[in-house]
Amino acid sequence: MTDFDRQYSRVGTDSVKWDSIRETYQKDDLIPLWVADMDFMAPQPVIEALKEYTEAGIFGYSIFPESLYEAVITWEAERYNYSLKKEDILFSPGVVPSIGVAIQAYTAPGDTVLIHDPVYHPFANMVKANGRIVSASLLVERNDHFEMDLADMEARIVAENIKLFILCNPHNPGGRVWDKEELLAVGKLCQKYGVTVIADEIHQDLVFAPRQHISFQTVASDFADFSIILTAATKTFNLAGIKNSMVYIKDKKLRRAFKEVQEMTEQATISTFGLIGTEAAYRHGGSWLTELLSYLSENSRFTQEFLAEHLPQVKMMPPEGTYLAWLDFSELGLTDAALQKRLVKDAGVVLNAGTLFGKQGSGHMRLNLACPKKTLAAGLQRIAAVFG
Numbered sequence: 001m002t003d004f005d006r007q008y009s010r011v012g013t014d015s016v017k018w019d020s021i022r023e024t025y026q027k028d029d030l031i032p033l034w035v036a037d038m039d040f041m042a043p044q045p046v047i048e049a050l051k052e053y054t055e056a057g058i059f060g061y062s063i064f065p066e067s068l069y070e071a072v073i074t075w076e077a078e079r080y081n082y083s084l085k086k087e088d089i090l091f092s093p094g095v096v097p098s099i100g101v102a103i104q105a106y107t108a109p110g111d112t113v114l115i116h117d118p119v120y121h122p123f124a125n126m127v128k129a130n131g132r133i134v135s136a137s138l139l140v141e142r143n144d145h146f147e148m149d150l151a152d153m154e155a156r157i158v159a160e161n162i163k164l165f166i167l168c169n170p171h172n173p174g175g176r177v178w179d180k181e182e183l184l185a186v187g188k189l190c191q192k193y194g195v196t197v198i199a200d201e202i203h204q205d206l207v208f209a210p211r212q213h214i215s216f217q218t219v220a221s222d223f224a225d226f227s228i229i230l231t232a233a234t235k236t237f238n239l240a241g242i243k244n245s246m247v248y249i250k251d252k253k254l255r256r257a258f259k260e261v262q263e264m265t266e267q268a269t270i271s272t273f274g275l276i277g278t279e280a281a282y283r284h285g286g287s288w289l290t291e292l293l294s295y296l297s298e299n300s301r302f303t304q305e306f307l308a309e310h311l312p313q314v315k316m317m318p319p320e321g322t323y324l325a326w327l328d329f330s331e332l333g334l335t336d337a338a339l340q341k342r343l344v345k346d347a348g349v350v351l352n353a354g355t356l357f358g359k360q361g362s363g364h365m366r367l368n369l370a371c372p373k374k375t376l377a378a379g380l381q382r383i384a385a386v387f388g
Helices: 021-025 044-056 066-080 095-106 122-129 150-159 180-192 252-265 272-284 286-310 336-347 373-387
Strands: 089-092 112-117 133-138 140-142 145-147 164-168 196-200 227-231 245-248 315-317 324-328 364-368
Touching: 044 272, 066 089, 066 272, 089 095, 089 252, 095 122, 095 164, 095 196, 095 227, 095 245, 095 252, 112 122, 112 150, 122 133, 122 164, 133 150, 150 180, 164 180, 180 196, 286 315, 286 324, 286 373, 336 373
Parallel strands: 112 133, 112 164, 164 196, 196 227
Antiparallel strands: 089 245, 140 145, 227 245, 315 324, 324 364
């Protein structure tokens, strides 16, 4: 059994989540509930595999082992009924670098790329950084979750000659796990107009029952003809620092174009730690993940009940997946700047500003649930003391 209640000190470890906030906000004793990594120890089998490697003491170049491909293929097949072959799998230092490669491979400078709003902010950042134009279709909040506005998406695709769409599934920051009917509808829309789909599925394993993750390429037999899948073990098993992700591309033309850009930018070289950690996680991390999901689900329930009792003005969108909570502070009537200032200066809690994820994020904050319950409770109590 993993002790997810154990509180580890990450201060002084060069942690982005914990060590950058003192310099950013010039304030001590802040509780960081922002950056999307976990305050939990990684699975012991992963730690042991990496320890065995470091104890050998030689850190030369590594090949991609057959056993790694086998572990990836087995994980996807057994958990998501997603059939892959070795040639379908490429490796990348991370999902965000892969988005950059895909933008260069499948669009030209000046092209428009479709995303949602709100959505994980590097989507827009990478589009702009590569000299493309962002078209953001607003998600509709209905029945306590986000839904896609397919009519708006179609209008944008036609009017702006869009050829690339970046899908976040499960959705960050809203925690929405898109169902088969929704994925089928958006897939048919993109297929109709020749739009290539990049599906960021890095949160695929972090889904709460009874919801189930459905990979975009499994929705229909021909969806793999115009899409690529991005995922990783790093988000699931708290391994962001080992830098490895997978890109699943079944269509030969799409795969060739992606590989060409990878080769031009040297984006296919992976740290040996990434190779070893990914394989160990997929081979031996299943039971740890089951325990993690139970703990995250309880943290989500606790947060919803706490807010309902102590801070009913703040509404939480119940996450179906991820370990991220989307909080609506708009009833407080504060500007985004004032909200952020009061959270940091008065409450001593750091959350991600909703505006980071798009214009529709105004009045919202993203909270990271992946921490010991004592840490989470302390942060929520501070927020309630200021706004309650």
